[in-house]
Amino acid sequence: MKLRILIGVIFTTLLSGCWDNKDINHRALPIAMGISYQQGDYEVFLDIPKVSEKNEGIQVISAKGNTISSAIDHISMNLEDQVDLLHLKVIVVDKAFATRGLEEITSSIIRSRHVSPKTMFVICDEPLDRFFERINNPLNGDGNEIYDFFQKNSGWNPEIAYTPVWKVFRSIHSYTNDVVLPIIQSGHSTTIQSVGSGILKNGRMVGRLNNEQTLLYNVFDGNSLQGKIEVMGKSTVQIVSSHIRNHSSFVNQKPELNSKLYLKVVIMDTVGSPSTASIETELQVLLQRVLDQIFIKIQRANADIFGIGQHFRDDLTRSELAQWRTQYFPQVKIKLDIQTVIRNTGNLKLP
Amino acid sequence: MSKNLQVSTTYIMTHLGLIFFLYPTDVIESTNEAHWVTVLFGFLFHLLIIFVYLKGLSYFQGQNIVHILMNKNKLAAWVVLLPVLLYLSWIIVLAVRAFAEVLSIAFLSNTPLWTLMLLLLIIPGFITFHGKIGGLLRLSVLFSFLFVLPVVFVMATSFQNVDWHYLFPLWTGHRSLIFLTHPSFYKSLFAYAGGFLLLGFLPSYAKFKPKAIYWGSLVLLPAYLISVYVPVLTLGEETASQLQFPYLFVVDTIAINWLMFDRINVFLLLSLVAFCMFFIAVTIWQILCIIRLGVKDISPNYLIPSIIMITFIICLCIPDWKTVDRLFQWNTALRIYVATVTPISIWTLGRLHAKKMKNELNNT
Numbered sequence: 131m132k133l134r135i136l137i138g139v140i141f142t143t144l145l146s147g148c149w150d151n152k153d154i155n156h157r158a159l160p161i162a163m164g165i166s167y168q169q170g171d172y173e174v175f176l177d178i179p180k181v182s183e184k185n186e187g188i189q190v191i192s193a194k195g196n197t198i199s200s201a202i203d204h205i206s207m208n209l210e211d212q213v214d215l216l217h218l219k220v221i222v223v224d225k226a227f228a229t230r231g232l233e234e235i236t237s238s239i240i241r242s243r244h245v246s247p248k249t250m251f252v253i254c255d256e257p258l259d260r261f262f263e264r265i266n267n268p269l270n271g272d273g274n275e276i277y278d279f280f281q282k283n284s285g286w287n288p289e290i291a292y293t294p295v296w297k298v299f300r301s302i303h304s305y306t307n308d309v310v311l312p313i314i315q316s317g318h319s320t321t322i323q324s325v326g327s328g329i330l331k332n333g334r335m336v337g338r339l340n341n342e343q344t345l346l347y348n349v350f351d352g353n354s355l356q357g358k359i360e361v362m363g364k365s366t367v368q369i370v371s372s373h374i375r376n377h378s379s380f381v382n383q384k385p386e387l388n389s390k391l392y393l394k395v396v397i398m399d400t401v402g403s404p405s406t407a408s409i410e411t412e413l414q415v416l417l418q419r420v421l422d423q424i425f426i427k428i429q430r431a432n433a434d435i436f437g438i439g440q441h442f443r444d445d446l447t448r449s450e451l452a453q454w455r456t457q458y459f460p461q462v463k464i465k466l467d468i469q470t471v472i473r474n475t476g477n478l479k480l481p
Numbered sequence: 482m483s484k485n486l487q488v489s490t491t492y493i494m495t496h497l498g499l500i501f502f503l504y505p506t507d508v509i510e511s512t513n514e515a516h517w518v519t520v521l522f523g524f525l526f527h528l529l530i531i532f533v534y535l536k537g538l539s540y541f542q543g544q545n546i547v548h549i550l551m552n553k554n555k556l557a558a559w560v561v562l563l564p565v566l567l568y569l570s571w572i573i574v575l576a577v578r579a580f581a582e583v584l585s586i587a588f589l590s591n592t593p594l595w596t597l598m599l600l601l602l603i604i605p606g607f608i609t610f611h612g613k614i615g616g617l618l619r620l621s622v623l624f625s626f627l628f629v630l631p632v633v634f635v636m637a638t639s640f641q642n643v644d645w646h647y648l649f650p651l652w653t654g655h656r657s658l659i660f661l662t663h664p665s666f667y668k669s670l671f672a673y674a675g676g677f678l679l680l681g682f683l684p685s686y687a688k689f690k691p692k693a694i695y696w697g698s699l700v701l702l703p704a705y706l707i708s709v710y711v712p713v714l715t716l717g718e719e720t721a722s723q724l725q726f727p728y729l730f731v732v733d734t735i736a737i738n739w740l741m742f743d744r745i746n747v748f749l750l751l752s753l754v755a756f757c758m759f760f761i762a763v764t765i766w767q768i769l770c771i772i773r774l775g776v777k778d779i780s781p782n783y784l785i786p787s788i789i790m791i792t793f794i795i796c797l798c799i800p801d802w803k804t805v806d807r808l809f810q811w812n813t814a815l816r817i818y819v820a821t822v823t824p825i826s827i828w829t830l831g832r833l834h835a836k837k838m839k840n841e842l843n844n845t
Contacts, residue, residue: 134611141603151591243586246744247734283738296734303720440646448513
């Protein structure tokens with residue numbers, strides 16, 4: 131009996147699975163990775179926070195290679211610690227790379243499993259070396275800005291697109307789903323500045339939205355959180371809840387989508403004293419105009435960022451659905467009906 | 482004393498360990514749309530074989546299948562038992578090898594494969610060795626207390642990113658049945674036929690009502706559906722079919738702000754490791770049963786270490802995932818043979834037995 135227990139204890143301790151473990155102080159844990167692409171070569175930047183008693187800021191290391199993993203291996207080779215991408219939160223790519231296509235990097239991230247599929251993809255509007263140099267200026271802060279900027283519980287705003295790697299992966303393979311990625315650059319008075327978002331079709335950047343359009347994209351896509359809209363010259367309102375109802379149909383063999391967007395807003399400030407009714411109509415006109423702009427833009431680019439094709443899954447066969455982006459999506463008629471309700475006017479009355 | 486609870490938890494645990502890895506991959510591979518038809522077909526097949534099997538066993542009070550078969554013609558008994566024995570050994574090898582690879586891909590990328598395989602053999606071996614069947618049955622209750630909560634939590638949260646539009650189209654006419662022609666569907670039956678044989682070995686050790694098993698299978702049906710549908714609803718069929726382990730991937734995409742753990746995959750995987758070890762332990766015990774009751778009563782002191790050694794050596798000979806996959810595919814024919822012939826033969830024997838008893842009663 132004793133022998134049996136002894137055998138059990140010996141094996142469970144010996145086979146506990148902690149093999150070749152590197153302690154945390156021997157690992158370099160980057161929070162952001164930059165990848166730029168120039169003539170067949172990748173340049174990888176790693177943003178590694180310095181771990182010490184005084185928060186000494188951040189260390190940026192870069193290397194070049196034929197593939198991304200070989201560039202990372204170069205860094206790991208020359209670094210005293212082992213690079214561990216487990217806690218990577220943001221991947222910054224330059225415009226050239228995004229236009230060329232994120233297909234390979236996405237599949238290599240998902241294949242290797244070293245990087246979490248929840249990592250954010252971000253497009254940078256300026257050369258990456260300059261971007262990383264600027265955001266890590268010690269005068270700016272502790273170096274975690276790029277991490278905080280995209281965290282929903284800290285610096286994220288509804289004007290910024292929010293797209294993790296797995297959604298990009300889905301967009302590459304899916305027939306009916308595309309994504310938008312945030313575009314940033316280093317700012318003048320703040321570390322980072324949002325300059326809208328890029329429309330990705332099958333993992334390739336094909337167009338851009340500005341900040342206001344991105345906010346409405348977020349609203350229409352059902353992930354609006356407290357976004358503020360400026361109603362031309364009259365007031366600023368804050369969205370407190372939104373809700374969309376879609377109805378899809380085929381009219382004369384052409385797809386048609388009737389969307390009803392219900393928005394509840396509260397008034398933040400006004401110019402002069404407009405009536406609530408006029409703010410409501412003005413808001414509806416504004417939303418209609420901006421969303422129509424977006425629709426025209428994405429239909430031209432054949433990029434279904436709202437997943438409109440999803441509503442037609444029942445009407446089309448699978449082989450037809452495979453041609454959704456090219457055959458049907460440019461023909462979709464989107465009839466948008468916006469209902470806005472001003473829930474309250476704040477602490478002041480309005481006529 | 483009847484052990485309904487223990488038997489039904491054992492039945493659930495052994496199956497849960499098999500569902501979340503290869504099963505969704507195979508189902509998604511076998512059809513493009515209307516996956517629920519595939520899942521339901523497999524499940525009905527499962528219910529059918531269990532029904533016939535339990536019905537057959539119910540004719541013999543308190544006898545297990547080795548007793549039942551051995552009491553009749555020895556040769557005929559081996560026609561049934563030998564494939565079962567072969568199938569069970571094959572399953573152990575596959576389960577250990579495949580699960581070690583899953584662990585290695587999923588989170589222990591630095592650990593050499595042989596330690597993982599040894600771990601997956603030694604601990605179940607030790608459980609069987611030490612606990613015998615009574616211990617295994619009790620262990621299943623303990624496991625359900627320890628691990629069902631995290632598994633249910635992960636299953637519930639895995640719905641975080643679903644897009645219900647992917648549910649459609651629900652029915653595509655005759656094309657919905659196209660999976661029947663796809664080999665992957667028959668491979669997916671592994672999750673249904675892997676653990677059912679156990680029920681035949683139990684009667685001489687624990688009394689239980691068939692109802693306990695049917696209730697248990699009702700618990701399993703959502704697990705089968707979730708393992709397939711969560712990846713399909715989150716990613717879409719086209720994307721999900723690219724992945725080696727779709728369900729594990731989807732669990733990796735869940736973001737919960739208030740939870741202090743970044744990857745809740747670990748909860749799922751550790752629970753599944755426990756279930757899988759339990760499955761292996763139960764399978765080792767079944768092999769033990771067949772050998773000791775059917776061939777020769779060798780002491781488990783020698784038998785279990787030798788089973789472990791042989792399995793380990795065979796596992797070491799399988800070089801890559803492709804071979805594992807191929808072995809799963811080759812196993813299909815044997816699996817279907819075992820899953821149909823064993824229940825049917827037990828049932829036929831049961832009918833004959835019942836008739837004989839009736840005649841004897843009438844004569845006396």
